[in-house]
Amino acid sequence: MKNCRSLPVGSVRLADPFLAHRVEADYRVTIPTSIDKCRETGRIDSFRLNWKPGMPNRPHIFWDSDFAKVIEGMCYAVALHPEDHRMAAELDGYIDLIVSAQQPDGYLNTYFTQVAPAERWKNIFDWHELYCAGHLIEAAVAHYEATGSRKFLDAMCRCADYIGTVFGPEADRMHGYPGHEELELALCKLADATGNDAYFRLAKYFVDERGKSPNFFQQEDPGRNEGQLKNRQAHKPVREQRDADGHSVRALYLYAGMADVAERSNDVELLDACKALFDSIAEKRMYITGGCGSTLIGEAFTVDYNLPNDTAYAESCASMALVQFAKRLLNITRQGRYADVMEQALYNGVLSGISLQGSEFFYANLLEVSSDTFTYGHIRKERQPWFDCSCCPTSFCRFLPQLGSFAWSEAENELRLNIPAAGSVNRNGIEIEVGGSYPFGGEIPVTVKSAGNFRFALRIPGWCRSFRLTLNGEAVSAAPENGYITLERNWNAGDKLELTLDMPVEVVRANPAVTADAGRIALMRGPLVYALESTDNGRVLSRLLIDTEAGFTTAPAPNLPDGVLAIRGEARLESDASEGHLYYRAAPQLEKAGFTAIPYALWQNRGPSDLLVWMRCR
Known part of the structure; x- marks a missing residue:
């Protein structure tokens, strides 16, 4: 069976209580405010x-x-809002400006053209020439797909052609690869958009050459x-490579590019490496939460657990890059376990990084915050309106409009619902509408709006222990295969599926090797990780002991959007017997208390x- 593909952005319209608002806030707030900041x-x-x-x-090395x-986000917004001629015209003006900065040889980078023209290609390890080119290429492909115009696409083809004269296996070229990966996946997109296999071959070269001996980066320095x-x-x-190592964003962009190359070249060995890295x-x-990177030192993965x-x-x-990597492995393998991680990262680790209003951001996403939390660099206890290193705010501009394309994928004569968020899809004459209040409710009605075979x-999520599925009121007995139930039939307009996912509150524990979480629990309901916030519980989070035997209830979350459910339960509040001493011997007293937990992604709104994700328990 052929690999799957994600649906184009404009073919999916979300209408759910969790994701749809984020897409709209991106269009109304995040993109416009980011343009203002860029200006x-x-x-x-x-x-x-x-x-x-x-x-x-x-100008700076990563500004481009x-x-x-x-x-790129504007391009997706135009695809979702073709009626917005003002944004389309503004976008067109920016494209003209970018293209005007291209040099006669095809080179396009504002820093090295204006600030350090003699330093072109002198430090591939640290400087971002190839990384910037990759993001410009991705934007050009998005522009072409949204508008049909080739002016940006053709400019970035000239840029990629030029890069191909600088890097490659030939004796007169640099035998290097990006210091900040991303160009690999961008070149694969460019190859798909243009049909020019030379761009794929360059992407494959960058992947194949990486880490070989003699090491290019050590030859450079x-x-x-x-x-x-x-x-x-x-x-x-x-x-x-079998362990996910180093700078987490660089790594995940690389792994996504590796998956693209593996798919297009049917490279089983490379795909096996992708799978092993994903498992790591x-x-x-x-x-x-789907967060990646355990330390600000090198912004890196460290060691297991x-x-x-x-x-x-x-x-x-x-987290955004992990979603992209997982999506690729899902489309290649059709295995639901990749969708499980994609959903986990999307609903938790990604969306925690941006406010509901769409105007404030976390660069680093902590799982525990108190008045004594260590802050340095991009680690902050409160969301910020911008960062000097603004990769995260601008990444949200392009990521959020794609939420619908993560929810759905397609293959030949097949549509696949990866995340059952309410909304509609219209693709190749097939129209389907999904209802319900997922991720807060597990009742998911699906209506087929068009007839055909x-x-x-x-998808039946990995977190779901039991489910029910009916078609036009009759039970469907098919069992999931690789996390999906697939129905093939002559569909009639008006056919109705009812999928019910049982969604109790689950108590989750970490592997004992994760010493930071020893003796603690986390709470999940469906795909959502829940957390204690002092707004609901007071500044006593570290002294609350959750009673896991007493059971849990759900209720509307106070002062959060309609439909958001909080988890409530019983706890014991441990008294402070320290009397101000660092260490003490008096036994603390426990008094009965309650607690309220909200979705982690919505904290500090x-x-x-x-904040506390991993809670003490009794």
Whole structure:
């Protein structure tokens, strides 16, 4: 059976209580405010190539990627809102500006054109030339798919053609690869959009060359050590890598590109490496929220089971990249376990990084916050309106419009519902409507709106212990295969499926090797991780002991959007017997208390607060 593909952004319209608002907030708030920030900081004007030494807003090595991601988000927004001619015209003007900055040889980078023209290709390890090119290519492909215009696409083809004259296996070219990976997957997209296999061959070269001996990065600078190479995933050839190592965002972009190359070349060995790396993350190096990266030192994965909560890095960009990696493996293998992680990261680790209003962000996503939480660099206790290193805010611009395309995928004569969020899909003459209040409710009505013979596959999530499925009122007895129930028949317009996923509150424990979570529990309901917030419980979170035997109830979450459910239950509040001493011997007293937990992704939307995901229990 052929591999699956994600649906184009414009073919899915979400109408659920959790994701649809985020798509709309991105369109109304996140993209416009990010454009304003790019304008204020000089990121847009840098493409005018009129900066001179001594002027403000000196261009930076990664600025092009920031604006490219906003542009990509605008392209998706135009696809979802074809009636918005104002945004389409604004987008067209920005495309003209970007293209005007391209050099005669095809090179396109505002920093190295204006600030350091003599430094072009001098430090591939640290500088972001290839990374910026990759994001511009992704934006160009999105623009072409949204508008049909080739002007941006053709410009980035010229850029990719030029890069192909600089890097490659030929003796007169640099035998290198990106220091910040991303170009690999972008080139695969460009190959698909243009039908030019040369772009895929360049992507494959970058993947195959990475980590080979002699090591390119050590040739570039002999002083680079094994740890630095590992941070860039260049310590060994990618087919030999089995542990997710180094900078988490770089790693996950690379793994997504590896999956693209493996799929297009039917490379079983490379795909096996992707699967092993995914397992390394999901089974040993990923937070329960789908967060990736345990330390701000190198923004990196560390070692198995090292998952500290109050110093977690768990960068928003890393969770978004994990969703992209999982989506690729899901489409290649059709195995629901990849959808489980995709959903887990999407509903928790990604959406925690942006406020409901769409205007404030977390760069690092902590799982435990108190007045004593260590903060440094991008680790913050409160969401920020912007960051000097603005990769996360601008990534949300392009990620959120794609939420519907993560929910659905397709193959020949087949539609697949990966995440049962309410909404509608219209693709190749097949129209399906999904109702319900998922992820808060497990009752999911599905109506086939068009007649025809096709396969329809519904995912049964890995977290679901029991479910029921009916077709036009009759029970469907088919068992899930690789996490999906697939029905093939002559569908009639008006056929109704009713999928019911049992969704009790679940008590989750961590592997004993995760010492940060020893003796603690987390609460999940459906795909959602829940957390204690001081807004509901007071600043006593570390002294609450959850009573797991007393049972749990759900109720509307106070001062959060309609439909959001909180978990409530019994607890014991441990008294503070320390009398101000660091260590003490007096036994604390326990008094009866209650607790309220809200979805982790929605924390700190009601003002500054403390947070606790992994709770003490009794």
